[in-house]
Amino acid sequence: MGNDPGPLEARLAGRLSELRLEHGWSLEELARRAGVSRSTLSRLERGEISPTAALLGKLCAAYGRPMSRLLAEVEPEPPQLVRAERQPVWRDRETGFTRRSVSPPHPGLRGEVIEGVLEPGADIAYEEPAVAGLEHHLLVLDGAVELTVGGAVHAVRPGDCLRYRLWGPSRFVNPGPGPVRYVLLIVLP
Template identity: 70%
Template sequence: MRQIEDMEARLADRLAQLRVERGWSLDDLANRSGFSRSTLSRLERGEISPTAALLGKLCEVYGRTMSRLLAEVESEAPQVVTSAAQPVWRDETSGFVRRSVSPPHPGLRGEVVEATLRPGADISYDAPAVAGLEQHIWALDGTVEITADGRTHILEAGDCLRFRLWGASRFRCPGPGPVRYAIFVVLP
C-alpha cells in the first residue's frame, strides 16, 4: 500500500512540475485539458488519484505517452550509487573506458560519467545524441584535447570546459600518460 501511495505522490509532483516547466497557471491547464481548476489543483496536491481519462488527457496536453509519464515516476532514483553499481564499458580498440558514475534516470535530468583515454586515443562523434546537449568536462588527471563544434580546447588536470554541443566533437589524449576526466551531462 505504501508503494502505491509513494508512486501517486511522485505522479502528483511530476504533473505539477510539467505544468510549471511550461509556465502555465492552473487556469491555463484547465483550458487546455477541459478539467476544472479545482480538480487539477487537488490532483497536483495528491488529494485525489487521477482517472485513466484524466491522466490520458494530461498526457496528450503534455505531449507524453502514458508509458513515458509513468516511467518518470515509477521509482525514485537511488540517492547513493555505489561504485559496484556503476556500469563500466570498455572499448579496447580505441583505448576508451567509460564509467557511469551517476547513470541516467527518467526522474533526473543529468548524469555523471568518468572517462579514461590511453595515450594516443582519438575518438570522434559526428553529432550529439541530443542537439544542444549541455556538458561540463572536468579534467581529473593528465591532458585531454577536446574539439566541440569546431573549437579545440586543451584541458590540464583541474581545468573545466563548459558548452552546449550542437555538432561534431572529438576527444584526444596527446599523452604522455593517460587522461581521466569527468563529464557532467545535463539534458535539455
C-alpha cells in the first residue's frame, strides 16, 4: 500500500468511513463483505495508508458503486469544463497505476472518461466489478495492455478499442517494455 496520503486520499478516507456508517456496518462486517482485513480498513479510514487499486475495487464492490463515483464524491461539484491541469489524478505507486479523471464526474450522469497509465510489469486484478454490467470501452493510445475479461485474454494495442460489459473478475497487465496509456469510457447500466 502507498505511504504518506495526500489531500485526495484524506478526503477518500473520510468518505469511506462515512459510507460504512451510512450502511450501518462495523469494521468487522465490512471486512467480511469486502474480503479485506479489519486492521487494513481501520488504517485506511484513519488516513494512515493510501488504498491500492485492488483494495478500492473490493470496497467499491462491497458498496455497489463504481470507483469513478466514489472518487467523484470526494471532489467538489465539478464545472462542465475541467482543464487538464485541474483533472484529479490518483496514483497507486505499489502497482504502477495512475488514473486521471478526464471528464467532469457527476453523480447524476451515466458516463465517464478516464485516462489510465500502467507502468511496465503492472498487474492489477479486480475480483468483481463495483457495479455488475458496467459497459467499458478501452482505447489504447500508447503501449499495449493485456486485459482479461470473462476468462478471455485480449491483447489491446495502440488504436485498438475493446468494448465489453463487466460481470466478473478482470485483470489489467502491462507486459512492457514501456508504459501503456489508455482511455477508458465507463457507462453505468
